[in-house]
Amino acid sequence: MNKIFPQEDVNGNVAPETKALPGGKGDVPRSLPAFLVAHCGDPASWIYSDQRCDGTNNCGDCSDERSPVTVCPSCGPGWWRCTPTVFKYCDCIPRTLCRDRVQHCSDWSDEFSCPGP
Ligand SMILES: [Ca+2]
Numbered sequence: 001m002n003k004i005f006p007q008e009d010v011n012g013n014v015a016p017e018t019k020a021l022p023g024g025k026g027d028v029p030r031s032l033p034a035f036l037v038a039h040c041g042d043p044a045s046w047i048y049s050d051q052r053c054d055g056t057n058n059c060g061d062c063s064d065e066r067s068p069v070t071v072c073p074s075c076g077p078g079w080w081r082c083t084p085t086v087f088k089y090c091d092c093i094p095r096t097l098c099r100d101r102v103q104h105c106s107d108w109s110d111e112f113s114c115p116g117p
Pocket of ligand 1: 051052053054055056057058059064065
């Protein structure tokens, strides 16, 4: 499910006006089965269940990617753990962003430590 970021460019950068947004604010649509819906740390926000632990900051505060709201496995093999400089990511960035001469980690580890994709 990638429709949250329709204007992402080839570098994974997202224009500021297209920042991640939760599935919605307020009441969950009654037409959605409960198993399709997950809540963010902000009880007023919700996302689709498959947006949990997908590496993308859908809640806006990363509560869909981090404890205590969501328990996720650590960064998978295709991911690099760091503190991202990109709003879209929380604790890991895709390794495809490593060694591309663009900073994606606050400590620049994506360019200097990450071995690459
Ligand atoms: Ca997510």
